Amino acid sequence: MPRQVHDAAFAGAEELFDLPTEVKLRNTSNKPYFEYLGQYKTQPLYESMAIDHPTSLDATASFTNLMWPAGNDRFRESAQSYSELVSELEQAVARMLFESYGVGYYHDYYSKNTNYLLRYFKYNEATMDKQRNEGLLPHTDITFFSIIQQGNVSGLQVKVKDDQWIDVPPSPTSFLFLAGEALMGWSNDRISSCCHRVIRNEKARRYSLGVFSFISGMVHILEELEDETHPIKYKPFDHFEFLHFVKLKLGTNPRACDLIKAFSGV
Ligand SMILES: O=C(O)CCC(=O)C(=O)O
Ligand SMILES: [Fe+2]
Numbered sequence: 001m002p003r004q005v006h007d008a009a010f011a012g013a014e015e016l017f018d019l020p021t022e023v024k025l026r027n028t029s030n031k032p033y034f035e036y037l038g039q040y041k042t043q044p045l046y047e048s049m050a051i052d053h054p055t056s057l058d059a060t061a062s063f064t065n066l067m068w069p070a071g072n073d074r075f076r077e078s079a080q081s082y083s084e085l086v087s088e089l090e091q092a093v094a095r096m097l098f099e100s101y102g103v104g105y106y107h108d109y110y111s112k113n114t115n116y117l118l119r120y121f122k123y124n125e126a127t128m129d130k131q132r133n134e135g136l137l138p139h140t141d142i143t144f145f146s147i148i149q150q151g152n153v154s155g156l157q158v159k160v161k162d163d164q165w166i167d168v169p170p171s172p173t174s175f176l177f178l179a180g181e182a183l184m185g186w187s188n189d190r191i192s193s194c195c196h197r198v199i200r201n202e203k204a205r206r207y208s209l210g211v212f213s214f215i216s217g218m219v220h221i222l223e224e225l226e227d228e229t230h231p232i233k234y235k236p237f238d239h240f241e242f243l244h245f246v247k248l249k250l251g252t253n254p255r256a257c258d259l260i261k262a263f264s265g266v
Contacts, residue, residue: 001085006172008078010151013207015075016049017122019067024049026066031240032247033142034117040253043134045124045200054083054118054211083118086147086175086211090114093177094145094213101190103224114144115216121208123155126200135198135206140257142246143180143212144219144239153206159195181260182215182242185234188225195257215239237264 017024027036027049038047053059057080064076091114095107123135135155150156150170157165158178168176184193200206219242221234237260245263250256 001082001173003172005078005081005085006149008074009082009209010207012075012078013120013122013151013209015072016067016120017047017207023067027063032243033252037252043136043253045126045134046121046136046198047123048119048121050117050119051079051083052115052117054079054116055087056080079118082209083116083211087114087116087213089175090116090145090147090177090211090213101187101225103222106220106222109220110215113216115214117210117212117214119210119212121206121210123198123200123206123208125203125205135200138195138197138257140184140193140195140259141178141180141212142182142243142259143178144182144186144215145213146178146180147211147213148176148178149174149209151207151209153202153204155198155200155202155206156208157197157199159197165197180212182219182239185237185260185264186219186221188221188230189233190225190230193257193260214243233266234260234264235266 024036029035029050029052031052034050034052036049040046051060051063060076060080064072068075091111094110095104098104098106098110138159148156150168152170154167154170156168156176158168160166178194178196179191181193183191217238218236219239220236221232226232242260242263246259
């Protein structure tokens with residue numbers, strides 16, 4: 001990604017969170033978890049906002065006009081350029097993944113039905129009140145893929161084998177691909193959803209960007225992914241019905257793992 005696209009997107013994040021809260025709350029959606037998130041009692045440092053279909057000119061323009069009624073072309077352009085580049089990378093990774101499992105044909109369906117969401121995150125500086133310094137508690141994402149990039153302040157950690165937490169250093173030239181719950185279901189448990197969290201260890205405000213992929217429709221469980229060591233573990237499911245299920249069960253701040261097993265496990 002050209003450095004200038006990265007920098008413009010992060011500059012856009014700062015500008016966006018500088019808006020008054022009542023303006024930010026205009027970021028609503030009829031899709032679960034596609035709206036403004038924040039004001040959590042347990043994680044008061046955290047706030048995030050999202051653009052549905054961020055690779056589209058119309059969608060980025062309507063979000064931008066909602067936030068800046070007088071317009072903000074620089075912001076709109078930065079959101080769309082960033083999302084276009086990350087979504088192209090995501091399509092290439094998804095294709096390689098499908099091919100590696102001998103189901104390259106699935107990319108056709110996947111690419112026609114990918115619903116992207118660009119989410120901007122802000123985490124305020126930690127305070128003296130130690131109880132409330134979590135950035136984001138451990139969780140897995142309800143996405144297919146989550147592609148995360150941090151600005152220049154660290155804090156993201158992923159859980160690896162033996163329950164160890166590993167720091168992910170910020171980098172303007174690399175992207176962290178995390179498997180979400182829907183990918184775990186699709187892969188019939190060959191790929192585990194990745195548990196991660198955000199801690200506040202630097203004395204600075206932290207910004208991050210996430211491009212999240214969802215399948216608009218059914219997530220199929222392919223027979224090619226079934227064998228003796230991998231008996232079928234899931235029923236096919238509708239990705240957005242899964243999101244509705246999580247929202248009903250856990251509310252606006254889902255912090256749990258194994259959600260897809262609860263929804264569509266056999
Ligand atoms: O801010 C980050 O780096 C990660 C955010 C995240 O994990 C999420 O919203 O699911
Ligand atoms: Fe996450």
